[in-house]
Amino acid sequence: MSTxxxxxxxxxxxxxxxxxxTLLGRPWTGMIVRALLSGPKRSKEILESIPSISxxxxxxxxxxxxxxxxxxxxxxxxxxxxxxxxxxxxxxxLGPAMDEIQKWADRWCNx
Amino acid sequence: MSTxxxxxxxxxxxxxxxxxxTLLGRPWTGMIVRALLSGPKRSKEILESIPSISxxxxxxxxxxxxxxxxxxxxxxxxxxxxxxxxxxxxxxxLGPAMDEIQKWADRWCNx
DNA sequence: TTATTCAGTTACTTTTCGTAACCCATGCAC
DNA sequence: GTGCATGGGTTACGAAAAGTAACTGAATAA
Numbered sequence: 001m002s003t004x005x006x007x008x009x010x011x012x013x014x015x016x017x018x019x020x021x022t023l024l025g026r027p028w029t030g031m032i033v034r035a036l037l038s039g040p041k042r043s044k045e046i047l048e049s050i051p052s053i054s055x056x057x058x059x060x061x062x063x064x065x066x067x068x069x070x071x072x073x074x075x076x077x078x079x080x081x082x083x084x085x086x087x088x089x090x091x092x093x094l095g096p097a098m099d100e101i102q103k104w105a106d107r108w109c110n111x
Numbered sequence: 112m113s114t115x116x117x118x119x120x121x122x123x124x125x126x127x128x129x130x131x132x133t134l135l136g137r138p139w140t141g142m143i144v145r146a147l148l149s150g151p152k153r154s155k156e157i158l159e160s161i162p163s164i165s166x167x168x169x170x171x172x173x174x175x176x177x178x179x180x181x182x183x184x185x186x187x188x189x190x191x192x193x194x195x196x197x198x199x200x201x202x203x204x205l206g207p208a209m210d211e212i213q214k215w216a217d218r219w220c221n222x
Numbered sequence: 223t224t225a226t227t228c229a230g231t232t233a234c235t236t237t238t239c240g241t242a243a244c245c246c247a248t249g250c251a252c
Numbered sequence: 253g254t255g256c257a258t259g260g261g262t263t264a265c266g267a268a269a270a271g272t273a274a275c276t277g278a279a280t281a282a
Contacts (some may be wrong), residue, residue, distance in 0.1 A: 020216035032134035100208035105131035
């Protein structure tokens with residue numbers, strides 16, 4: 001090492017990683033993404049597949065994810081209008097990360 | 112399909128996945144784990160490597176992670192006592208998941 | 223003796239969350 | 253029409269969690 005290194009160099013956490021976890025690390029976000037990885041869903045379906053999430057927070061998270069470019073909201077002009085939430089390319093590429101978390105959960109969650 | 116399936120079967124989200132994201136999906140948790148993946152650290156070092164986390168929340172998260180079995184707190188009885196936080200086996204196996212999130216962040220975070 | 227460092231807590235303010243009720247447009251049965 | 257149900261979403265409000273910053277306490281260095 002040529003530099004005059006002192007006791008301990010503090011390596012700051014990667015700011016892109018921070019950005020990612022600021023998005024994903026809020027209540028319900030991971031579960032919403034996970035639910036949408038199997039295909040677009042109506043808000044009512046998401047509410048049913050994630051037992052204890054509330055309508056208020058679901059819609060809040062969905063619009064944050066939409067702003068971030070992870071989720072796309074589509075309105076189908078049918079007889080009763082139908083609204084679906086699906087993942088964008090950006091959202092779908094979270095698949096491998098979610099799969100790793102699933103693997104970890106399967107290994108360590110005892111219940 | 113032999114069962115008399117109605118309009119849409121709602122597939123509930125895996126409860127183990129929910130358990131995992133209930134742990135990881137709170138402010139700062141992912142970043143703390145990420146910081147510890149490179150080796151045990153003192154709380155002061157973690158504070159410096161994660162710019163805007165507060166001491167209060169860091170210690171709160173660390174004790175939650177300790178309770179969950181992800182982090183181990185070690186006290187070294189040196190002249191001035193030294194306390195280090197490191198990952199357990201359970202914590203270290205989060206590495207692949209964190210790596211996937213890092214990859215995703217590198218790909219999609221533009222800054 | 224005074225000052226500094228590290229680990230952690232406390233007091234207080236601001237956000238966010240959970241619960242539950244509500245709004246509104248459409249569809250349908252009567 | 254009137255009444256009721258459904259889907260999508262918002263509002264109100266109390267409870268919990270996070271941010272900020274100051275503080276304790278032990279132990280060491282000046």
